[in-house]
Amino acid sequence: METIVNGTDLLNIGYKQTEVLGQALKLANSKYNDQPKEEVLALFKKVKDYPENFLDDEVLEPLASAMIEEANAPVVETIPLKETAEVYTVYGESHIEQGAKDQMDVAMRLPVTVAGALMPDAHQGYGLPIGGVLATKNAIIPYGVGVDIGCRMALSVYDIPEEHFLLNEAKYKRELVAHTKFGAGHGYHGQYKAGHEVLDRNEFNIAPFIKKLHDKAWSQLGTSGGGNHFVEFGIIEFDKRDEVLGIDKGRYVALLTHSGSRGFGATIAGHYTKLAKDITKLPKEAANLAYLDLNSQAGQEYWIAMNLAGDYASACHQVIHDKMKKALGAEVLAKVENHHNFAWKEILNGEEVIVHRKGATPAGKGVMGIIPGSMTAPGFLVRGKGETEAINSASHGAGRQMSRTQAIKNITKADMRQMLKDHGVSLIGAGRDEAPMAYKDIEAVMASQTDLVDVVAKFTPKLVRMADDGSRED
Incomplete structure (x- = not known):
């Protein structure tokens, strides 16, 4: 009768759940299966306790060598999380999936965490959830910022009445197609490349790999990425005069753009996320929240590179808005811009912290921001109220x-076409993954954050361009 040794038998004599256990099991049941089980286990206990005595054994030498190598392997010590998560405020909790809350719970147990908040458009992401706001002490989390560093919204309100757009939509469409470019890896070449002072910044020299990205950054300047990035014309309505912006009550043509730092920012994010994971070993559930000490060389490098990528993202919007202003021959009554997927040094409860807003809009007291809905749902021009519980933040969209x-x-193409028709929206590009039905109700999201922002004006999309899914552009 064959002797069968199982994993529990080996665990009972001191083996651990490692690769060595599997090796020992295989050996015990192939080479010693004709011997009494007690004798086999006694032998394997000796090998475990004194592996050096079996280095000359023809059969057991590989197992003994593996045990010695395992014992001498460097111990990778993980940094423990706090046993109890810091308390944080959730806005619009009924709209938020459990996965996003679970991710936030882990983030609130980091040893560097000071405070946090979850916005009503939150959903699950990598590391910090989209819509997560996290304040840390002297530490920066690359995945707490996100892959698309400095992704932002920019709004230009023109001195053009709504009627002009309605009578000249074909012209607006021509200009939109002529002055925008979308999609992963896409850029301009030769005489079509734009210029901007951000390309002359010395920060491009802080690391060789960043310097090598300069040409790609130049070619992609003034372009937009894929996914949910867009350039769109719409009608913005002020129901009363806004004294701060100096805009009278009325309905005006406006340009709204959403995109980030393109391949330049994504490469920076990937490089420093890997570096953070190599330096800061966290438990498996928190691995994507690996952080860099801001006093370290790597932390300082990332901080400089992140800010450069944020300014580059802003420059991309500026190029688009400048082109469109010139093409339309319009005056800009107001320009508002805000970013998310970024980290800021701010004062919270009397101490300096690093505030990560991954898919969240800065909403300090009096700070202007734009919160879009979807391609058929309205967006909102807002002014922050400076709510400390929200760490001076609000949602960055519908989610x-x-x-x-x-x-x-x-979602079928027919369903998507019908919804666009019902809302009077013309769409260039975009796939069903960006269909309006894939997004939460922006009105419900806004209702969940009345303590965080005041609505200044309402933007209604009319002509939307996104990354092409094969749709024609004529």
Whole structure:
């Protein structure tokens, strides 16, 4: 009768759940299966206790060597999380999936965490959830900032009445197609490349890999990425005069853009995320929240590179808005811009902290921001109230209620076309993964953050361009 040794038998004599356990099991049940089980286990206990005595054994030498190597392997010590998560405020909790809350719970247990908040458009991401706001003490988390560093909104309000757009939509469409470019890896070449002072910044020299990205940054200047990035014309309505902006009550044509730092920012994010993971070993559930000490060389490098990527993202918007202003021959009554996917040094409860806003809009007292809905839902020009519980933040949009895969599976092209028609929106590009139905109700999201922002004006999309899914651009 064959002797069968199982994993529990080996664990009972001191083996651990490692690769050595599997090696020992295989050996015990192939080479010693004709011997009594007690004798086999006694032998394997000796090998475990004194592996050096079996280095000359023809059969057991590989197991003994593996044990010695395992014992001498450097111990990778993980930094423990706090046993109890810091308390944080959730806005619009009923709209937020459990996965996002679970991710925030982990983030609140980091040893460097000071405070946090979850915005009503939150959904699950990598590391920090989208819509997560996290304040840390002298530490920066690359994945707490996100891959698309400095992704932002920019709004130009023109001195053009609504009627002009309605009578000349074909012209607006021509200009939109002529002066925008979308999609991963896409850029301008030769005489079509734009210039901007950000390209002359010395920060491009802080690291060789960043310097090598200069040409790509130049070619992609003034372009927009894929996914949910867009350039759109719409009508913005002020229901009363805004004294700060100096705009009278009325309905005006406006340009709204959403995009980030393109391949330049994504490469920076990838490089420093890997570096943070190599330096800061966290438990598995928190691995994507690896951080860099701001007093370290790596932390300082990332901080400089992040700010450069944020300014580059802003420059991309500026190029688009300048082109469109010139093409339309319009005057800009007001320009408002805000970013998310970024980190700021701010004072919170009397101490300096690093505030990460991954998909959250800065909303300090009096700070202007733009919170978009979807391609058929309104967006809002807002002014922050400076709510400390929200760490001076608000949502950055409606937030997804369907993943891209779910949207493609559940939404038909006919459904999407009908919704666009019902809302009087013309669309260039975009796939079903960006269909309006994939997003939460922006009105419900805004209702959940009345303590965080005041609405200044309402923007209604009319002509939207996104990354092409094969749709024609004529």
